[in-house]
């Protein structure tokens with residue numbers, strides 16, 4: 001297992017490098033001349049050329065990439081000119097808020113998605129199945145940003161049960177219960193779509209597994225039906241569902257952009273949206289890189305988890 | 316039988332609560348949902364197309380006096396927004412924009428993604444590696460994040476949002492289409508086209524494209540809803556449509572600021588996005604069902620833990636004569652109901668097994684022998700299977716109709732199964748020791764540790780070397796022979812009175828077969844269990860069985876002591892089976908040597924089911940029911956020929 005972990009970590013390196021290449025290329029696509037943009041249109045050509053040299057923009061694209069990469073590796077993601085603050089500091093602070101939100105959502109969608117999937121598979125075509133399937137259908141069709149607004153209307157405006165926003169910073173301020181109160185609505189909203197998808201695929205995986213010969217063997221041994229479903233079938237289905245949860249983690253991380261905007265959550269998604277509108281491109285670049293890298297690492301974890309469950313992958 | 320198992324059955328009163336409706340009905344329901352989705356989408360599309368013709372206010376006309384009117388206000392069906400613009404008019408125009416952008420993004424993604432997929436799959440090699448690595452890279456980003464990065468670079472705007480969403484969806488198309496193309500690339504018709512001198516381009520267009528088209532359609536149907544949702548999302552964030560242009564997302568985004576004072580301004584466009592996406596998803600599900608034959612057959616119906624029993628009340632009478640048979644099967648009938656067809660897989664089978672006896676049950680695949688064995692403890696999959704008659708007396712106690720707890724107590728305890736292919740019948744994710752320990756703990760109050768120790772002893776008794784160490788191994792780490800020994804150990808775990816072995820050696824190599832057979836025979840005679848041995852191979856029967864029953868088309872056609880049947884087979888079918896036994900130096904001589912196929916058991920002709928393939932068939936054979944009659948008191952046969960010879 002340790003050897004495999006190391007191997008997977010090593011394999012993650014080219015993926016991470018690939019991410020940096022793509023981000024670099026996207027940023028290189030930006031039309032216009034950054035030096036002119038910085039100096040304004042009245043700048044003299046000599047000034048523009050000098051700034052270009054200072055910024056390294058007179059070099060080839062490949063050279064520029066490696067210089068940029070070298071800086072990244074030293075933790076130098078540049079400075080945000082709007083916030084006048086190192087990009088990496090802002091990004092990490094915002095990202096921790098997103099991690100709390102996305103982590104909570106991922107926990108919710110995994111737990112409820114798996115439960116709903118198993119229950120609907122066992123009660124195939126029964127009423128529970130139909131009701132859950134109906135909600136799953138709604139869940140995967142509903143725009144999460146709209147659902148967020150509805151949640152605010154119902155639970156924060158009309159019922160005043162929970163705060164709609166007011167989460168100003170992830171560090172300092174309120175205590176844990178306060179954080180949780182602020183977390184409930186956005187986390188649930190963020191989890192809805194992924195719950196639907198996971199439930200659907202868990203149901204399909206369970207139905208597939210329940211037809212297998214080894215399930216018949218378990219029944220022939222006299223294993224009780226609850227145990228057949230929860231142990232024999234669920235574990236086998238999990239092998240197929242874990243990669244799905246990995247993919248959903250990407251949707252949850254991405255979907256956080258909407259939810260953070262709707263609920264004023266001080267996370268990286270909202271930071272990105274603001275940064276894009278203000279053309280604070282270094283901030284965008286840093287934010288995208290950090291989130292994407294964390295997603296790669298998360299997928300690595302799901303991969304290891306799958307290996308832990310499925311001995312066939314280990315040999 | 317496997318065909319029958321794969322499909323689902325008809326409505327089943329007794330099983331309704333657990334296994335429920337048949338797949339046909341549920342498919343119909345899905346089609347209804349799909350039709351509903353299609354209808355809804357059609358209405359929306361019509362409204363959008365007719366928008367320019369409808370007598371609606373200009374969507375951009377502001378009217379500061381009539382700001383934030385509620386829905387149903389005079390002249391404003393859905394009210395007005397913060398600039399006094401008519402929401403209904405804006406909604407229809409916005410829906411048009413959203414649909415157009417979403418569909419365009421889908422087309423772009425479909426064209427580029429499918430092209431990449433087809434090229435990668437068709438040419439393979441370096442091109443494949445290179446293209447798919449690039450695709451993998453794109454997939455390494457969280458979905459919407461990459462779109463954000465692209466919008467950041469291109470700048471906010473509807474067209475840029477369209478491209479961003481299209482690009483992030485390219486991988487879905489590329490991956491799916493590459494997979495199918497890869498499968499096609501080596502097929503004969505592609506080779507033939509190549510040999511005929513067609514150019515790659517024309518092969519791709521005329522041979523490959525038509526074949527991958529369904530997959531493209533399926534992928535479109537799964538992604539188009541998403542793309543509409545995500546482009547709306549970008550607009551909602553203010554990164555898509557820029558004022559005064561408006562799509563549903565930007566309407567929602569603008570209305571959000573007035574959420575508390577005028578919720579309808581943001582809620583209404585959201586309802587529209589929801590309806591559009593839901594109708595597309597419903598329609599997409601319908602399309603997928605149509606194009607994906609695996610779903611169509613209802614193959615995913617879940618088998619219930621116990622076979623449904625639907626037996627005439629008259630048969631519920633108390634057990635018959637109490638003799639000392641371990642097992643007495645009387646007139647057992649098991650059917651598979653698929654659609655309106657009824658397959659009589661087991662059609663009135665009776666036999667008994669005495670203490671310490673081994674009875675062979677022989678027949679071709681499809682003869683009903685496995686279904687008979689599975690019916691004994693209600694292990695036939697429902698749907699589509701159900702037991703419709705007969706009794707199974709285990710030491711005088713009727714097992715059919717026994718409640719779940721009663722049946723479960725017997726399974727694996729008094730009666731244990733050994734199945735054919737241990738690779739699929741052992742759970743791949745649990746160690747063999749764990750699986751045997753579980754079998755023990757189902758019936759005996761042992762701690763896990765004690766059960767594990769007992770499992771090791773059992774593994775030792777089936778001669779698995781280094782049993783203590785091997786107990787922690789997983790099924791895939793063992794050879795086929797070893798795995799079958801594990802199955803045997805598991806079956807013997809609770810000292811059963813009756814062992815049922817369903818083709819236990821068929822999946823094994825010939826040399827291993829003999830070893831496993833010998834082991835099984837030894838263990839059985841040592842434990843004193845009776846054995847029901849199911850096989851298609853008379854060679855094996857002669858080695859282990861005291862008596863043998865031959866099945867054909869769901870019925871026993873001959874039963875008698877092994878020596879009698881082997882030396883003087885009375886039924887022509889038995890004769891052929893015996894002639895098929897592989898002899899040394901003649902490998903490959905198998906059951907196929909009998910001309911013709913066993914009949915489908917849904918529309919059996921009257922009279923002898925074997926008549927079609929029988930060399931001695933005559934009119935009398937087809938005239939009517941032929942009974943199972945005794946040649947002597949131990950040897951019975953269902954054929955008119957030996958009777959005629961006797962008289």
Ligand code: SF4
Pocket residue numbers: 886887888923924925926927929930931932933936941953954955956
């Ligand atoms: S009953 Fe007639 S057709 Fe059937 S096996 Fe006997 S001889 Fe052949």
